[in-house]
Amino acid sequence: MIDLRSDTLTLPSEEMRTAMFRAEVGDDVYGEDPSINALEERTAELLHQEAGLYCPSGSMTNMLGIAAQVPRGYEALCESQAHIVRAECGSHAALAGVTTRTWVSPDGTFDASMPLSMVSEPRGYNQVGTKVIEVENSHNFGGGRVADIEQLRILHSATRELGVRVHVDGARLGNTVAATGISLGEYGDLADSVSLCLSKGLGAPVGSVLVGDADMIAEARLLRKRYGGGMRQAGILAAGALWALEHNLERLADDNANALRIAEAVAATSPGIVDPTVVETNIVFFDFSGTGASGTAFAEAAAREGVRVTAMSESKVRIVTHLDVSDDDALKAGEILARVASDLLGASAA
Structure with a gap:
C-alpha cells in the first residue's frame, strides 16, 4: 500500500532510532535536558531567532506562538483556510481568548495587501485590536502553495510601522525552502515567531519547535506548562527531531x-x-x-x-x-x- 494521506505518517529511520537510543536526557521543565536544549538552539540558529521551545505538536507551537503575543480579547488575522482556524480545534479562542478574522485567497497564494488592509486599532469600547498576522508557508489547505518572499518582505516592513507582529506557521517550511532555494534564515528574518514542524516530511516521530525572541519564548514556556505541555526526559524524542533537522532538509x-x-x-x-x-x-x-x-x-x-x-x-x-x-x-x-x-x-x- 502506498500511503499518500499525509507526511505525518513517516517512520523513523534506523539512524534516527540510534540517535534516539543514545540521547542524553534530563528534566526539561528544569531546562536540564541537553538533547532538547540542543534542538531548540539549533532551530533558533537556523531561523535567525534568539530562542526556541520544543513542543509535542505544531498545533501547540502555533497556539503558544500566538497566545504569547496576543493578549486575551485581541485578534490574529489569517487566511480563511489556515490550519490555525480550520484544524486546531478552536484552541486559540477556547484556551487563549484570542479572536480571529480571515481574508480569502482562493488559490492559496499570499498577498500582503489583504491582511494589511484589515489591521484594526482598538477604538472606543467595541473595536478589537489586531496584534498578529499569521502566514502559513507552505499553505496546506491552499494546495501546498508557497508565500512569495517579496510579499513577506512587504508584510514585515509594514508591520514594523504598525506595531503588529508576524507569526509563521512553518509546518512545512522545509518544503518551501526546497522549492525556492531561500534559506530558513531568510524566512526567519521576516517573522517574529515561527513554528517549524519536525514530524512531517523531515521524518521525526514527534514534535515541533517554536522560535522567536527570548522574552516571547519565556512567555510561551510558561504557557506550555499551564496547558499541560511541560515534558521531562523528552530528549529521547528531541534527539530524533534534531537528527531529522540535520539530515533530512535537503531531501x-x-x-x-x-x-x-x-x-x-x-x-x-x-x-x-x-x-x-x-x-x-x-x-x-x-x-x-x-x-x-x-x-x-x-x-x-x-x-x-x-x-x-x-x-x-x-x-x-x-x-x-x-x-x-x-x-x-x-x-x-x-x-x-x-x-x-x-x-x-x-x-x-x-
Whole structure:
C-alpha cells in the first residue's frame, strides 16, 4: 500500500532510532535536558531567532506562538483556510481568548495587501485590536502553495510601522525552502515567531519547535506548562527531531518532485481535475467539482488499487508525498491514480 494521506505518517529511520537510543536526557521543565536544549538552539540558529521551545505538536507551537503575543480579547488575522482556524480545534479562542478574522485567497497564494488592509486599532469600547498576522508557508489547505518572499518582505516592513507582529506557521517550511532555494534564515528574518514542524516530511516521530525572541519564548514556556505541555526526559524524542533537522532538509526536494510527478500523470489523463503548474511543494489537490464524480468515490477506488489518499470533501482529494514514498512508489501511484481518475470520470460521463 502506498500511503499518500499525509507526511505525518513517516517512520523513523534506523539512524534516527540510534540517535534516539543514545540521547542524553534530563528534566526539561528544569531546562536540564541537553538533547532538547540542543534542538531548540539549533532551530533558533537556523531561523535567525534568539530562542526556541520544543513542543509535542505544531498545533501547540502555533497556539503558544500566538497566545504569547496576543493578549486575551485581541485578534490574529489569517487566511480563511489556515490550519490555525480550520484544524486546531478552536484552541486559540477556547484556551487563549484570542479572536480571529480571515481574508480569502482562493488559490492559496499570499498577498500582503489583504491582511494589511484589515489591521484594526482598538477604538472606543467595541473595536478589537489586531496584534498578529499569521502566514502559513507552505499553505496546506491552499494546495501546498508557497508565500512569495517579496510579499513577506512587504508584510514585515509594514508591520514594523504598525506595531503588529508576524507569526509563521512553518509546518512545512522545509518544503518551501526546497522549492525556492531561500534559506530558513531568510524566512526567519521576516517573522517574529515561527513554528517549524519536525514530524512531517523531515521524518521525526514527534514534535515541533517554536522560535522567536527570548522574552516571547519565556512567555510561551510558561504557557506550555499551564496547558499541560511541560515534558521531562523528552530528549529521547528531541534527539530524533534534531537528527531529522540535520539530515533530512535537503531531501525534501525529492518529495516536491514526486508530488509534481504524480500531478502530471493524473493531468495527462484527466486534465480538468489537477493543474501541475500550481504544484509547488509536496501537496497536490484533485478537484472533481462539476465533473459528476465524487472525491470520496475516488479515494475508495484508489485504496482498492493500493494507494491511500484523503477525501477532504465530496469534491476535493489531497495527496501528500513524503520520505517513505520512493521515486518508484510515486511513479506507480501516478499510474494508478491516473487510471482511477480516468475510469471514474468516464463512468460519470456515461
